[in-house]
Amino acid sequence: MIDLEPLWLTAKLALITTIILLVVSVPLCYWLAYSKFKFKSVVEAIVSLPLVLPPSVLGFYLLVAFSPQNAFGEFLDQYFDIRLVFTFEGLIVASVIYSLPFMVHPIQAGLKNLPASLREASFTLGKSKFTTLIKILLPNIKSSILTGIVLTFAHTVGEFGVVLMIGGSIPDETRVASISIYDEVQAMNYDAANLYAGILFVFTFLILLGVYLINNTFSKANPLNND
């Protein structure tokens, strides 16, 4: 029987990462979709960086930054008693950065594709930006939000390079499912590796299938696609 702890750890990491990213991304996307700020492209490029950077590069810099031997890591350690290297908390921070574009892109595109007049109509009816976002904009991009949530979750489940760099393989702390597969293969336990890999394979396929099924029913019911 395999150890179930890595699977549980993976699920916990993906869930917490997704929740944090959802909260962070909605205001960020609103800003990215509507701001006329001159250097917005710079912010967009930074958000998209994790898409193209090798995970080991990102992991390496995060490791350097979070290390208590360096200024930022020391600052966190001394003033907040937080250590982000080789801890579960560190994995969360790294995952949030690494999966950021997977949450931001769908939501930003959803907001941009809404007709500008919806937002303007709400403003002319005396509603604030916040009310407009909560009551009008977000309810009309449900499928984009769902896509963002699922992609983020699935992408965090599939993380390897960043996790390995910043978390290593500490049982019950940072050894997530993808790391376990690697460890088991190194130890020549192909059966255990196969089991972890199979579970991840089936699980990620099922969530993606779920999204496409739900999104297809959404777009059939989506009034903005009917006109």
Next chain:
Amino acid sequence: MIKFYAHKTLQTADGKLPLDVSFSVEKGQFITIYGNSGAGKTTILRILAGLTDTEKSLIEVEGECWNNTDKKIILPIQKRSVGFVFQDYALFPNLTVRENLEFALQKGNDKNIVNELLELMELQSLQNSKPQHLSGGQKQRVALARAIVRKPKILLLDEPLSALDDEMRFKLQDYILKAHQQYQLTTILVSHHLPEIFKLSTHVILLDKGKILKEGTPSFVFSEEKISSKFKLTGEIIAIEKSDVIYIVSVLSGSNIIKVIATEDEIMELKVGVKVLVASKAFNPMIQKIS
């Protein structure tokens, strides 16, 4: 009383175009802004509503300052008492007809206005439908009702009827007039449609390339000289046929075709597609091109 002045450089297909417009509107008037596309009509409405910024502007509505670029005063959109009916209606797809109207209520507003407007616009039977199940004319009525919920000082209509067929148009013009009168609104309409302008508006602003060419009553603006007449109709020429020494001009006005006899001199300016005014003096009808 609304005093409006704005200067803004518009980016059009033919390059930059300065919009420089100044006019005033009496309370309760029904004004139409008429002009070619790209003349800046919609921009004027958007500036008034605070949706578009300007290089220089001075807007005063019933003594309240909305824009004063010299003093750096720009009242936020939310604080301007306007009702805006967008060309694409902009109904909220996630809300029902009733919820669309209720969304416009402010704190402390009397909720009865929603029922009153649903009744006035004959929307009661549709109040629980989502906008995507409505026809164009029905959507238009919801958009109009929603714009009036706050009882705005100014109602702004951006070519609201352009997507509808003629029959629907005539009906909706009546709804607009009804709302304008019942809630004592000051209404500014952008329209291309001459019969509509003559039917609805008390005052017309003729806009061309960002400047006001002419303003006044519809018949003053659209006819070269004042014609004293028993009746006037505007329409579009759909056919010109020669019959012996005279010509028979068929004019489509609303859904009626009127045949008017014209001489060779009169026909010079006319061709199919031209907008014309058909007026009857004592007893002979005359036909005239309008600018």
